[in-house]
Amino acid sequence: MVIYQVFRNGTFRMIGSSKLYVRIGEGLKEGDIISEEKVAKAERAFMIFKRILNGVNVNEVKIVATSAFRYASNGNEVRHRLSKIIENEVRVISGEEEGRYAALGILNTLPISDGVFFELGGGSLEIAEVSSGNIIRVHQLPIGALKLVNLPEREIRKKVSDELSTTSIKKANVIVGSGGNVRALAKLDLKLSSFPIKSIHGYSLSSKQISKYASLLPSLDIDSRQSLPGISKERALTIHSASVIIDELVKYFTGSYIVVSLFGMREGVLTEGKSLDKMSWLEEISYSNAIDPPPIEIFKEVISEVDSKYSFYVASSALLSLIFKMVGYFNPFRACYRFIKESVLPGFTLNEALLVGLICEAADGKVKKKQVKLLKEDITKKEILSFGNIVKNSIDKYVAGVRL
Incomplete structure (x- = not known):
């Protein structure tokens, strides 16, 4: 609940x-x-x-x-x-409804509008084909981590492959996964990789790593599995069968990675009839801090100053920094980075969230080269520092004109 x-x-x-x-x-x-x-x-x-x-x-x-x-x-x-x-x-709810709710929960919390979205539960696997933000088709398959938990790896793979062959989907450019076991696998990978952000929302889990876990986890007993980072005692019961199901799914759709969603079916039920985007979620930070969202003018002004594909992320950093300034933080840029590091930023992939956080950090003059290397972007420390300077100047200018 x-x-x-x-x-x-x-x-x-x-x-x-x-x-x-x-x-x-x-x-x-x-x-x-x-x-x-x-x-x-x-x-x-x-x-x-x-x-x-x-x-x-x-x-x-x-x-x-x-x-x-x-x-x-x-x-x-x-x-x-x-x-x-x-x-x-x-x-x-029907299997189709379950799949639609899961896809809707993902669509409203991640900036991905095309691909194959799946939610792996204990008794079933729901797969939704999504195009241009529309849920085209939902497939409900009677395979789940708990349902297959006692089967040997080879038999799990055959059952999954047989069921997937009924979907008529042959390949997916983007695969997004949700469900407790999917998140547990991402937490394990995140902790082993020492990624600087704690959230797994929007985390990219490579097919290579998934295959490693699918080979390792079934060979461990339950006590050994629950001793792994990110794997709880209860989740250790099914994580091994889940890893094999996910591995087979990724191989079947010839994906190189999956994007992990922290949100799924429950949030689909919650947001039914809504269409939420990045700006909606930036406003949510204001509402969560019991203040009205800052005027959109500062966002538009920053975008006009940055002539690159990163303009939206620079503007997002400025808006978040302004929110924390309005809340009363002495150093809003540091507060922005800590928020990104410790919390969940729906509407953004994890890579995008890290970029926003590092621009906030750069506004405080503290970004490190090793942090920049973690980004899956062709961007330099010098560029991020220049973006940080734009953010700092925009906040200083706003504060000079308005008493907060």
């Missing part, structure tokens, strides 16, 4: 969450019943969620149930029992 604060422009921030691993679909085949033991465990989880909801001011509750409820013969009965406890309707 996640509690969000939703702002007037449709953006949001997470203000609380609670997670309990029920694994209601463990070992479940189509037509089976969800065992009374699993139902009781789910009911206890919903009682905890209800107590939390009773203690906070929530205007709207949305609850969706996925593959286990679709497969089970008693899925509707269990849905009614849980709805009664939480005093809100639990809605069972």
